[in-house]
Amino acid sequence: MTSIDVQDLTKEYGTTRAVDRLTFSVGPGRVTGFLGPNGAGKSTTMRLALGLDRPTSGTALIGGRPYATYGEPLRVVGALLDPQAAHGARTAHAHLAALAAGNRIPRRRVDEVLEQTGIAAVARRRVKTFSLGMRQRLGIAAALLGDPEVVMLDEPSNGLDPEGIIWIRELMRDLARAGRTVLVSSHLMNETATFADHLVVLGRGRLLADTPMPDFIAAHTARRAHVRTTDPGRLRAALTRAGHQVAVADDGRCTVDGATAAEVGALAAADGIPVLELADEQASLEQAYLALTANEAEFAATPLQEARP
Amino acid sequence: MSTTAVLHSEWIKIRSLRGSFGSLLAVFAATLAVTVLAFATIGQAEAEDSEDLLLGAFYALNFGQIAALAFGATAVSCEFLNGALRVSLSAVPRRGLFYAAKIAVVGGCAFVVGTLTTFAAFLAGQAFMGSYALGLGDPGAVRACFGGGVYLALMALFAAGLTAVLRSAVAVLSILVPFLLIVSFVIGDVAGSAADFLPDRAGQQVLRQHAVGSLGPWAGLAVTALWTAAAVLAGWWAVRRRDA
Numbered sequence: 001m002t003s004i005d006v007q008d009l010t011k012e013y014g015t016t017r018a019v020d021r022l023t024f025s026v027g028p029g030r031v032t033g034f035l036g037p038n039g040a041g042k043s044t045t046m047r048l049a050l051g052l053d054r055p056t057s058g059t060a061l062i063g064g065r066p067y068a069t070y071g072e073p074l075r076v077v078g079a080l081l082d083p084q085a086a087h088g089a090r091t092a093h094a095h096l097a098a099l100a101a102g103n104r105i106p107r108r109r110v111d112e113v114l115e116q117t118g119i120a121a122v123a124r125r126r127v128k129t130f131s132l133g134m135r136q137r138l139g140i141a142a143a144l145l146g147d148p149e150v151v152m153l154d155e156p157s158n159g160l161d162p163e164g165i166i167w168i169r170e171l172m173r174d175l176a177r178a179g180r181t182v183l184v185s186s187h188l189m190n191e192t193a194t195f196a197d198h199l200v201v202l203g204r205g206r207l208l209a210d211t212p213m214p215d216f217i218a219a220h221t222a223r224r225a226h227v228r229t230t231d232p233g234r235l236r237a238a239l240t241r242a243g244h245q246v247a248v249a250d251d252g253r254c255t256v257d258g259a260t261a262a263e264v265g266a267l268a269a270a271d272g273i274p275v276l277e278l279a280d281e282q283a284s285l286e287q288a289y290l291a292l293t294a295n296e297a298e299f300a301a302t303p304l305q306e307a308r309p
Numbered sequence: 310m311s312t313t314a315v316l317h318s319e320w321i322k323i324r325s326l327r328g329s330f331g332s333l334l335a336v337f338a339a340t341l342a343v344t345v346l347a348f349a350t351i352g353q354a355e356a357e358d359s360e361d362l363l364l365g366a367f368y369a370l371n372f373g374q375i376a377a378l379a380f381g382a383t384a385v386s387c388e389f390l391n392g393a394l395r396v397s398l399s400a401v402p403r404r405g406l407f408y409a410a411k412i413a414v415v416g417g418c419a420f421v422v423g424t425l426t427t428f429a430a431f432l433a434g435q436a437f438m439g440s441y442a443l444g445l446g447d448p449g450a451v452r453a454c455f456g457g458g459v460y461l462a463l464m465a466l467f468a469a470g471l472t473a474v475l476r477s478a479v480a481v482l483s484i485l486v487p488f489l490l491i492v493s494f495v496i497g498d499v500a501g502s503a504a505d506f507l508p509d510r511a512g513q514q515v516l517r518q519h520a521v522g523s524l525g526p527w528a529g530l531a532v533t534a535l536w537t538a539a540a541v542l543a544g545w546w547a548v549r550r551r552d553a
Contacts (some may be wrong), residue, residue: 051402052395053552068402071311084391087326089387094325102318102400104311134434142396 002063002076002149002181003027004049009058011044011205018044020205021058026183026198028149029177033196033213034185037293041205042185043081044124046152050079062150074103078143079152083135083159088128092119092138095127095143105146113123113141118167132159157191169195189286203293213285220291221283225261227254228277229268238271239264253277315401315410323384323414332380333418337426338372338463344430348437363443363453363518366434369458370516371489373426374509377419377461378485379478381468383417385544386478394553408548412469412541419465424458449518449526456515456530462528462539467508470537471504473544505529508536 004026011019019041023051026032027060034042049051049060050235051068052292058068062077070076096110114120118139127135136159143151157165172195176182183200199216201209209216232252239246244264245257256264261280268275269281323329347368359365388411389392402405431454435442438460445451489509504510505522514520514529524532 047395050395050399052398067399070402074400077399081395081399085392085396087387088392089327090322090325094321098318098321098325099396099400101321102315104314142544201451282410 004150004152004183005059005061005064005179006045006049007059007061009048009060010056011048011053012039012056012165018205019048019055022202022205022207024200024207024210026181026200027039028181029176029179030197031172031182031184031195031203032198032200033192034183034200034202035187035189035192035289036099036185036208038187039204040202042202043154044205045202046079046081046154046185048145049152050077072103072146073107074099074105074146074148076146076148077150077152078148079154080136080139080143080145080156081154083132083139086127086135086138086142086158091124091126091128092130092141093123095138096142100145103146109145109147113144116144133161133164136160137164140171148180151175151182151183153182155185155187157186157188165191189289190284193285201289201292208292217283217285217288220288223258223260224281224283225259225264226277226279226281227256227261227264227268227275228252228256230274230276234271235268235273235275238267238273242267275280312406312410315406316414318400319410319414319491322387323418326383326387328379329384329387332383333422335376336373336380336419336422337429339376340369340426341391341433343369343372344434345437348434352434352437353439353441356438361517361519362441362522363447363449364513364516366431366443367378367453367457367516369430369434370427370461370513373430374461374464374489375421375486377423377465378468378489379482380419381415381465382472382478382481382485384465385411385472386476386481389472389476398553404549405545408473408545412466412544415469416462416466419461420458423461423465424455426461427454427457430504433550447518452526453516453518456526459530460512460515460533463512463533464509467533467537470540470542470544474540474547476547506532508533511536 005025006022009022010017011018024043036042044053048055049062049067051066066071067077092114093110097107098111100107100110114123117140119134119137119141122134123299127138128140140156143153156168160168172182172184176197196213199209199211199213227235229252232248232254235254236246236248239256244259247255261278265275265278355365356362388397398404398407431450433445443450468481468485472478475481505524511524511529512533514524515526517526519524
């Protein structure tokens with residue numbers, strides 16, 4: 001099994017510290033979402049893991065070895081960093097054929113990944129005629145070329161249409177189910193929530209979280225339950241006695257902060273209060289993420305200074 | 310990591326890029342076209358007061374070498390567009406192997422096409438020369454044809470190395486082309502000076518029947534080879550050191 005192990009990794013560009021003493025591992029068999037605001041160091045970390053940039057200190061190993069020590073690395077790691085990387089004057093087929101040749105990947109794999117990513121029909125067209133979505137698919141085709149154990153994708157759904165986004169989500173989940181290590185960076189929370197099992201969250205180059213996604217959401221959002229009853233007054237009294245904050249809307253719907261549906265249901269049953277609807281609030285990854293990174297966003301808008309007369 | 314596999318990969322990259330492959334073919338096409346045009350029209354008239362008939366036979370190489378520079382520059386510059394180098398280096402992370410394979414393929418292609426070009430241009434041009442015609446049996450002719458192929462390969466590699474340093478074909482060509490067209494013509498006539506050691510002047514000694522100035526034919530080509538080696542090594546240093 002092949003994992004990505006980042007140990008005490010630091011990268012400085014001049015005086016800017018893009019990655020700051022980062023330590024985490026990405027394990028096989030699950031999709032790991034790599035989150036953080038723009039400039040948090042996600043792409044830099046991926047480049048360091050691929051041996052493209054030199055770390056200032058620390059290591060990033062793949063399967064226990066530096067990437068550059070693999071003889072035919074595309075057979076171990078597939079990466080999509082930049083959909084614009086394929087030369088516009090080449091055909092999609094030639095771009096992949098050159099990559100395959102250098103790693104002694106059989107030529108039939110080129111046709112297979114073109115088919116798999118849905119761009120076989122345009123394989124002989126030059127890349128400059130491609131839309132961003134098609135380039136993104138070509139970049140993913142290049143990542144899959146060597147049938148690698150580890151797949152690293154930087155913002156893979158950029159430019160994809162809704163159908164493409166569903167396709168890439170299913171692809172990532174399939175790869176993980178097949179036991180591969182999948183690391184996917186994104187700054188789109190709602191989308192990441194649809195495919196990630198585990199999260200690694202960065203802010204200003206530092207590790208903010210490295211947890212399973214449900215735990216992350218639970219840890220960074222307040223619990224809250226919604227309940228509708230025929231007798232809001234009695235329910236409110238019962239909940240207040242139990243120490244919960246209750247807000248009652250005009251239509252009799254109550255919002256209970258700091259309580260789960262199970263607790264509210266038990267209290268209502270004990271007092272014999274009829275309940276019509278009862279549910280936990282579904283906290284989103286976005287809420288959890290924003291709560292965590294509120295202080296970390298490098299480019300957070302700052303209030304304008306008042307103009308002096 | 311297999312060297313032949315990486316060479317194969319670099320060959321696919323050159324073959325599949327119209328700009329590079331076109332420039333490579335243009336080395337042959339431009340040289341031969343200019344040779345036929347010039348020799349069919351003014352060849353014999355020029356020959357009367359030619360200082361070196363053998364050098365004259367390779368007049369069109371002045372155009373062919375521009376194509377060779379363009380070939381070397383575009384074959385390398387395609388790696389510096391957007392994130393192309395990252396894709397290439399993630400496929401071949403040993404940078405020395407990657408760079409050496411690219412230089413070998415660029416040099417090899419330029420040498421094969423260059424040698425075909427010099428022999429073809431020599432034979433085609435001399436067919437129009439009547440009583441002034443030289444043959445491959447004349448002294449220095451085979452040496453000049455073969456050396457001319459080497460010279461074209463060295464010019465392509467000179468541009469390739471500089472492109473790896475400057476990361477732009479446009480920058481390299483806008484330095485080298487005016488340099489060859491203007492500077493070398495202007496100060497080049499002062500033979501026996503430092504101008505003899507300019508990369509193009511030195512290398513073109515191999516095209517002469519009788520060497521002029523301080524360098525012989527092979528010594529001149531060796532001076533060009535040193536310029537090329539310096540550019541290629543500078544490119545290697547840049548590729549090895551920099552973040553991709």
